[in-house]
Amino acid sequence: xxxxxxxxxxxxxxxxxxxxxxxxxxxxxxxxxxxxxxxxxxxxxxxxxxxxxxxxxxxxxxxxxxxxxxxxxxxxxxxxxxxxxxxxxxxxxxxxxxxxxxxxxxxxxxxxxxxxxxxxxxxxxxxxxxxxxxxxxxxxxxxxxxxxxxxxxxxxxxxxxxxxxxxxxxxxxxxxxxxxxxxxxxxxxxxxxxxxxxxxxxxxxxxxxxxxxxxxxxxxxxxxxxxxxxxxxxxxxxxxxxxxxxxxxxxxxxxxxxxxxxxxxxxxxxxxxxxxxxxxxxxxxxxxxxxxxxxxxxxxxxxxxxxxxxxxxxxxxxxxxxxxxxxxxxxxxxxxxxxxxxxxxxxxxxxxxxxxxxxxxxxxxxxxxxxxxxxxxxxxxxxxxxxxxxxxxxxxxxxxxxxxxxxxxxxxxxxxxxxxxxxxxxxxxxxxxxxxxxxxxxxxxxxxxxxxxxxxxxxxxxxxxxxxxxxxxxxxxxxxxxxxxxxxxxxxxxxxxxxxxxxxxxxxxxxxxxxxxxxxxxxxxxxxxxxxxxxxxxxxxx
Amino acid sequence: xxxxxxxxxxxxxxxxxxxxxxxxxxxxxxxxxxxxxxxxxxxxxxxxxxxxxxxxxxxxxxxxxxxxxxxxxxxxxxxxxxxxxxxxxxxxxxxxxxxxxxxxxxxxxxxxxxxxxxxxxxxxxxxxxxxxxxxx
Numbered sequence: 001x002x003x004x005x006x007x008x009x010x011x012x013x014x015x016x017x018x019x020x021x022x023x024x025x026x027x028x029x030x031x032x033x034x035x036x037x038x039x040x041x042x043x044x045x046x047x048x049x050x051x052x053x054x055x056x057x058x059x060x061x062x063x064x065x066x067x068x069x070x071x072x073x074x075x076x077x078x079x080x081x082x083x084x085x086x087x088x089x090x091x092x093x094x095x096x097x098x099x100x101x102x103x104x105x106x107x108x109x110x111x112x113x114x115x116x117x118x119x120x121x122x123x124x125x126x127x128x129x130x131x132x133x134x135x136x137x138x139x140x141x142x143x144x145x146x147x148x149x150x151x152x153x154x155x156x157x158x159x160x161x162x163x164x165x166x167x168x169x170x171x172x173x174x175x176x177x178x179x180x181x182x183x184x185x186x187x188x189x190x191x192x193x194x195x196x197x198x199x200x201x202x203x204x205x206x207x208x209x210x211x212x213x214x215x216x217x218x219x220x221x222x223x224x225x226x227x228x229x230x231x232x233x234x235x236x237x238x239x240x241x242x243x244x245x246x247x248x249x250x251x252x253x254x255x256x257x258x259x260x261x262x263x264x265x266x267x268x269x270x271x272x273x274x275x276x277x278x279x280x281x282x283x284x285x286x287x288x289x290x291x292x293x294x295x296x297x298x299x300x301x302x303x304x305x306x307x308x309x310x311x312x313x314x315x316x317x318x319x320x321x322x323x324x325x326x327x328x329x330x331x332x333x334x335x336x337x338x339x340x341x342x343x344x345x346x347x348x349x350x351x352x353x354x355x356x357x358x359x360x361x362x363x364x365x366x367x368x369x370x371x372x373x374x375x376x377x378x379x380x381x382x383x384x385x386x387x388x389x390x391x392x393x394x395x396x397x398x399x400x401x402x403x404x405x406x407x408x409x410x411x412x413x414x415x416x417x418x419x420x421x422x423x424x425x426x427x428x429x430x431x432x433x434x435x436x437x438x439x440x441x442x443x444x445x446x447x448x449x450x451x452x453x454x455x456x457x458x459x460x461x462x463x464x465x466x467x468x469x470x471x472x473x474x475x476x477x478x479x480x481x482x483x484x485x486x487x488x489x490x491x492x493x494x495x496x497x498x499x500x501x502x503x504x505x506x507x508x509x510x511x512x513x514x515x516x517x518x519x520x521x522x523x524x525x526x527x528x529x530x531x532x533x534x535x536x537x538x539x540x541x542x
Numbered sequence: 543x544x545x546x547x548x549x550x551x552x553x554x555x556x557x558x559x560x561x562x563x564x565x566x567x568x569x570x571x572x573x574x575x576x577x578x579x580x581x582x583x584x585x586x587x588x589x590x591x592x593x594x595x596x597x598x599x600x601x602x603x604x605x606x607x608x609x610x611x612x613x614x615x616x617x618x619x620x621x622x623x624x625x626x627x628x629x630x631x632x633x634x635x636x637x638x639x640x641x642x643x644x645x646x647x648x649x650x651x652x653x654x655x656x657x658x659x660x661x662x663x664x665x666x667x668x669x670x671x672x673x674x675x676x677x678x
Contacts, residue, residue, distance in 0.1 A: 429567075
């Protein structure tokens with residue numbers, strides 16, 4: 001027996017197994033891992049982060065939900081918890097994501113449509129009403145104004161008697177990919193990085209169970225990148241955050257443990273599995289070798305996965321259930337820590353409750369019926385899977401070398417340069433167009449779209465409609481809050497936010513928490529920072 | 543009328559994202575498809591207003607305006623865009639692309655939207671839709 005195997009055996013035995021028989025459906029007992037080391041839980045973690053794989057703990061089934069008013073979303077949250085969901089994930093509407101209140105001119109037609117509308121702390125109180133925030137883990141998908149939403153979450157929890165140190169969850173807060181792909185930025189890159197490093201410092205000190213950044217490839221992929229570009233751009237952004245935090249004098253072993261990732265799981269099964277395995281290996285190597293991490297926990301690439309929304313077809317939408325199942329399976333075989341499965345009707349409109357339930361059931365079927373949970377990294381050692389893992393890593397390293405050169409030895413500067421010179425958006429648009437041409441030429445088949453189209457005429461999906469009353473409701477509510485609150489206090493607290501923005505040695509989080517407690521609105525706080533930071537405007541490049 | 547365009551100059555299309563929606567994968571692909579089909583494409587980019595789109599359509603002497611909408615805001619935003627074009631006395635067809643539920647298509651076309659392109663529309667359909675809208 002090798003040392004690696006002995007060490008793994010020890011670690012494996014320390015984990016508490018779930019109370020299920022570790023045997024196949026037919027009663028064949030199976031080992032927790034097969035093949036060679038390094039084993040799961042061992043550097044560089046290609047085979048997974050945990051020695052016991054999913055035997056001790058399944059992935060978190062985290063379903064993204066948010067629409068209409070905070071009360072509507074709160075009802076959906078309770079529904080998901082009742083059906084066995086184990087984490088809450090919040091989608092905000094566009095005005096909230098962009099830092100505008102519901103009564104802004106920019107908000108017309110968008111309030112509560114693609115997510116929940118949050119203007120002030122009062123909306124956040126409704127959003128999490130009746131949910132014990134010390135007992136759930138919450139994920140908030142927001143970037144530009146993330147500091148404000150995190151401040152609101154802390155304020156709501158503390159109002160309900162839950163200490164900030166007991167809060168578990170993740171806020172996406174990955175601004176770099178906004179300039180590259182999702183385009184929900186507010187401030188220019190450098191001040192945005194200052195806000196994020198302040199949040200990393202604040203959560204490291206006061207919220208030990210919180211992940212202050214979820215470095216996201218999901219949107220890069222949705223915008224059209226290849227799998228290797230998703231991997232490379234995401235990890236490069238991760239290196240940029242690490243360099244920014246190091247430049248602030250933070251300890252890589254401390255903040256490194258709190259970084260997490262978010263990947264897409266698309267339809268090419270083996271490419272996706274190779275990508276996930278390569279992500280863990282690359283991150284571990286770079287954190288150790290380039291950034292000097294010594295604590296293994298600071299080398300671990302923990303990630304959430306979502307199936308590929310862009311792969312869902314409007315034609316024959318029920319076929320999407322099969323696509324989502326395959327993509328979810330790839331994520332499980334790739335060793336994800338948590339998973340969102342898309343609803344089959346998302347190419348048509350926002351998901352209905354039934355479609356969201358089928359999506360959750362799909363994960364449950366994979367977890368409890370397929371046997372993927374019995375053996376860690378079950379595909380490890382397969383020649384194609386190992387080759388694909390190496391190939392993903394090779395392609396990613398080429399991108400890192402390019403960015404390193406652009407930044408004269410700094411990935412942070414390389415990423416800034418790549419944003420400024422259009423490298424990222426150009427690469428993504430080229431890849432998207434290339435795929436589109438293949439689909440259009442018919443040499444890449446998309447079932448129900450460019451082949452096997454018989455039966456499309458039967459399509460009849462039940463669609464979720466968001467009524468425009470949401471907009472009126474939200475505007476009236478905001479108006480009454482503005483009337484009832486202590487406006488002198490709000491003015492003073494907003495001035496304190498501006499003052500903090502002017503002084504890079506001050507952490508922005510405490511004054512933002514004070515401002516939300518006074519019921520300052522999101523847009524008011526954003527404006528208090530815009531006064532110092534300015535705004536980012538993208539050059540339109542096709 | 544379409545023939546005159548073909549003889550004198552290519553069809554000129556202004557494309558834009560109206561409002562906050564940042565999903566620009568589709569509209570960038572459409573821009574390239576139209577360009578490859580010989581049209582002149584002016585892509586204004588993200589976060590445009592009805593006023594900025596009207597101004598560009600006037601300045602560029604556009605034959606069509608194309609908007610991309612993925613955030614379910616189309617029922618509010620499309621009529622606003624149509625009104626802005628009318629107020630400016632601009633008689634150019636408005637084409638909407640993106641995620642538009644079937645039930646909303648007649649609502650939008652009755653309001654005056656010239657055509658709607660759904661997700662995954664093939665290149666020929668995209669090009670033909672613009673040509674037809676301009677010819678009408």
